[in-house]
Amino acid sequence: MLFPTLDFALFFLIVFTVSWSLVGALSLRKAFLLAASYVFYGYWDWRFLALLAGSSAFNYLAGLALARARGPALRRAIVALAVAGNLTVLGFFKYYNFFLEELAPLLASAGFERDLPVLEIILPVGISFFTFQGISYVVDVYRREIEPVRSPLDLFLYISFFSQLVAGPIVRASHFLPQLAARAQLTARDLALGLTLIVIGLFKKMVLANHLASEVADKAFFDPTAYGGIDLLVGIYAYAAQIYCDFSGYSDIGIGTALLLGLRFHANFNQPYRARSLREFWQRWHISLSQWLRDYLYKPLGGSRGGAFGTYRNLMVTMFLGGLWHGAAWTFVIWGFIHGSALCIERVVGRWRSRVPAQAQKEGPSHVAAQAVAVTARDAPKTPSSIGLTANPVLGILLTFHIVCFAWVFFRAPDLAIALAYLQGLGSAGDGIELATPFALSLIVFTLAFQFVPPRMIDLFAGAFARLGPVSGALAIGVSLGAALLIIESVGPEGVAPFIYFQF
Amino acid sequence: MSDTTPVEAPPRRTAHAARSGAVAMVIAGLVLALTNSDALRSYVGGLPSSTLTEEALLLAEDWHAQMETHGLAVPKAELRARTQALQIMSWEDVRALLTKARSSGDDGEVTDGDGDDDGGDRDNDVGDPARTQTAN
Numbered sequence: 023m024l025f026p027t028l029d030f031a032l033f034f035l036i037v038f039t040v041s042w043s044l045v046g047a048l049s050l051r052k053a054f055l056l057a058a059s060y061v062f063y064g065y066w067d068w069r070f071l072a073l074l075a076g077s078s079a080f081n082y083l084a085g086l087a088l089a090r091a092r093g094p095a096l097r098r099a100i101v102a103l104a105v106a107g108n109l110t111v112l113g114f115f116k117y118y119n120f121f122l123e124e125l126a127p128l129l130a131s132a133g134f135e136r137d138l139p140v141l142e143i144i145l146p147v148g149i150s151f152f153t154f155q156g157i158s159y160v161v162d163v164y165r166r167e168i169e170p171v172r173s174p175l176d177l178f179l180y181i182s183f184f185s186q187l188v189a190g191p192i193v194r195a196s197h198f199l200p201q202l203a204a205r206a207q208l209t210a211r212d213l214a215l216g217l218t219l220i221v222i223g224l225f226k227k228m229v230l231a232n233h234l235a236s237e238v239a240d241k242a243f244f245d246p247t248a249y250g251g252i253d254l255l256v257g258i259y260a261y262a263a264q265i266y267c268d269f270s271g272y273s274d275i276g277i278g279t280a281l282l283l284g285l286r287f288h289a290n291f292n293q294p295y296r297a298r299s300l301r302e303f304w305q306r307w308h309i310s311l312s313q314w315l316r317d318y319l320y321k322p323l324g325g326s327r328g329g330a331f332g333t334y335r336n337l338m339v340t341m342f343l344g345g346l347w348h349g350a351a352w353t354f355v356i357w358g359f360i361h362g363s364a365l366c367i368e369r370v371v372g373r374w375r376s377r378v379p380a381q382a383q384k385e386g387p388s389h390v391a392a393q394a395v396a397v398t399a400r401d402a403p404k405t406p407s408s409i410g411l412t413a414n415p416v417l418g419i420l421l422t423f424h425i426v427c428f429a430w431v432f433f434r435a436p437d438l439a440i441a442l443a444y445l446q447g448l449g450s451a452g453d454g455i456e457l458a459t460p461f462a463l464s465l466i467v468f469t470l471a472f473q474f475v476p477p478r479m480i481d482l483f484a485g486a487f488a489r490l491g492p493v494s495g496a497l498a499i500g501v502s503l504g505a506a507l508l509i510i511e512s513v514g515p516e517g518v519a520p521f522i523y524f525q526f
Numbered sequence: 527m528s529d530t531t532p533v534e535a536p537p538r539r540t541a542h543a544a545r546s547g548a549v550a551m552v553i554a555g556l557v558l559a560l561t562n563s564d565a566l567r568s569y570v571g572g573l574p575s576s577t578l579t580e581e582a583l584l585l586a587e588d589w590h591a592q593m594e595t596h597g598l599a600v601p602k603a604e605l606r607a608r609t610q611a612l613q614i615m616s617w618e619d620v621r622a623l624l625t626k627a628r629s630s631g632d633d634g635e636v637t638d639g640d641g642d643d644d645g646g647d648r649d650n651d652v653g654d655p656a657r658t659q660t661a662n
Contacts (some may be wrong), residue, residue, distance in 0.1 A: 038547060042548075045541075045544070208544050209540075213550070217547075284540075455617075459613075464612075492545075497549075499550040501554075501557060503550060503551070504554035508562055512606050512609070513605055
C-alpha cells in the first residue's frame with residue numbers, strides 16, 4: 023500500500039480510530055496494530071507475509087536464546103548465527119543474481135563454462151529495513167543494551183510496524199519497545215504536528231519529487247547523449263532535489279503517521295544540503311541508517327581505534343558496504359567509494375590544517391559519516407568549520423553539495439556506461455536547452471531554499487493549530503488538511519510514482 | 527526536523543485529541559469529496575468490476591457532475607491549468623513577463639494616481655496556458 027493513495031487514507035482513518043478506541047487495552051491495541059501492519063504489507067504482495075513473520079520469529083527466538091545462554095562463547099555463537107541468518111536472507115533476495123552474473127564470466131575465463139541457476143527473484147519491499155531492525159535487536163540484546171522481549175507481540179510489531187516497515191526510518195528496539203509498554207498518549211500538538219508532517223511529506227513527494235523526476239531527472243538519465251551540458255547539470259541538481267524530497271517525504275509521512283498513533287520516532291533527515299562537510303552531510307542524511315552503520319558496522323570493525331590508517335580503512339569499508347546495501351551494482355559501489363574517499367580526504371585535510379579540535383580526533387559520536395548522532399531539531403549537528411575541506415562555510419556548503427551531486431550521478435544511472443556518458447556529456451554544448459526550464463529551476467531552487475528554513479518553523483506552525491480549542495481546532499485542522507491535500511493533488515503530476523527507496 | 531518529544535497527556539486529553547483527529551480527518555475527507563470529485567470517480571472506476579462497483583461508479587459520476595454544476599470542481603481545474611501553464615513556460619515568456627512588469631512599473635510612476643491598473647493582464651499572462659503556448 024502506498025502512502026499517497028486513497029486506499030491508505032481509508033486504511034489509516036480506520037487504524038487511527040480503532041487503535042485509539044483500544045487505548046486502554048494495551049495488548050489488544052498492539053495486536054490490532056500488528057494485524058493492520060500485516061494488512062498494509064500484504065496489500066502489496068501477501069506471499070511475503072511469511073517472510074516478514076519468519077524474520078520476526080527468528081529474531082524473537084534469537085533474543086530468547088541469548089537471554090538463556092550463560093557462557094560468552096555461546097552468546098557469541100548465537101549472535102553470529104542470528105546475524106548470519108538475517109544477512110543470508112537479505113543477501114539471497116538482493117544479491118543472488120548479481121553474484122551469478124559476476125561469477126559466470128569469471129568461471130568462463132578460468133575454463134569452467136557452466137549454466138548457472140539464475141532465478142526470477144522479486145525483491146520483497148522493505149526487506150533491508152526490517153532485516154536491519156532485526157539485526158539491531160539481537161545485537162543490542164547480545165551487548166546487554168536492552169532486555170530480550172518476552173512478548174512475541176512486541177517484537178513482531180517492532181519489526182513490522184507499518185509506518186516504518188517499507189522504507190524506514192530504521193527504528194531501534196531500545197527506542198520503540200519501551201513505548202509499547204506504556205499507555206499511548208496523544209496531545210493536540212501531536213495531532214497538529216503529525217498531520218503537518220504528513221502534508222509536508224506528501225507535498226515533497228507528490229509535487230516536488232514527482233515533477234522533478236518526470237520533467238528533468240528521468241529524461242536526463244534515460245539518454246544523457248540527447249542533451250547538452252547545461253541540461254545535464256540541471257538534471258543532476260534535479261535528481262539531488264528529487265531524491266531528497268522523495269525519501270525525506272516518505273520519512274515525514276512515516277514519522278507523522280506514527281506520531282498520530284502515539285509512537286515517536288527520531289528525525290531521519292535534517293536539511294542535509296546545508297551541510298558544510300561530508301561528515302556533517304551524513305549526520306543530516308538518512309540519519310537512522312548512518313547511526314545503524316556506525317553502531318553495527320563501523321564500530322565493530324574497530325572504528326577509529328586503529329590509528330589513522332585503520333580509521334580510513336574502516337571508513338572505506340563502511341561506505342563501500344553502505345553503497346552495496348543500496349543494490350547489487352557497480353554504480354552503487356562507486357557511489358560508496360566516492361563518499362568514503364571524500365570522508366577520508368576531509369580527515370586528511372583536517373589533520374593537515376591542524377585546526378581540528380582534539381576532541382574530534384578521538385572516538386566520538388560525530389567522528390565519521392557513519393557515526394551520525396541522534397539529530398532532532400534541538401540538537402542539530404554543530405560541525406566546526408575546520409572539519410570540512412574548507413573553513414569558509416559558504417564554500418564548504420557548495421563543495422559538499424557538489425561532491426554529493428557527483429556521487430548521485432552513479433547512484434541514479436542505471437549502469438556504469440550511462441553514468442560515464444552522463445559525465446562526458448557535461449562538457450558538451452548540445453543543441454540548446456530543453457530540460458532547464460523556468461519551472462524545473464524553480465522547483466530545484468525551492469527545494470534547496472527549504473534547506474535553510476529555520477527547523478522550528480514546523481513546530482511553530484503546528485503549535486498554532488494546537489492552541490485552538492477542541493471543536494475549532496478540529497474544524498480548522500480538517501479544512502486546512504482538506505485544502506492542502508486538494509492543492510497537492512491539483513499541482514502535482516497525475517498518477518502515483520513509487521518511492522525511490524522502495525527498491526532498497 | 528520537528529521535535530516529537532512526548533509530553534505527558536492524561537487519558538482524557540488523549541481521548542479529546544484522538545476524537546479531534548478523527549473529526550478533522552473526516553472533515554478533510556468531506557472537503558476532498560466536494561472539491562476533488564473527479565479523483566473519487568477515477569478511484570471507483572479503478573475498482574474490480576462487479577455489480578456493486580458499477581452502481582458505485584454511477585453514483586460517483588453523478589456526484590462529480592453535481593459538483594461540476596455547483597462550481598466546486600473549479601478550484602482544482604484552475605490550479606491544474608495554472609500549474610500546466612508554468613510547466614510549459616519558456617525563458618522567453620519569463621523575459622516578456624519581466625519586461626512587461628518593468629514597463630507597467632514605469633507607467634505606474636509616471637501616471638501615478640490616474641486610476642489605470644493593468645495588473646490583471648499580468649496575472650492572465652502567467653495563468654493562461656493558451657497564451658503561454660503561443661509564446662513558445
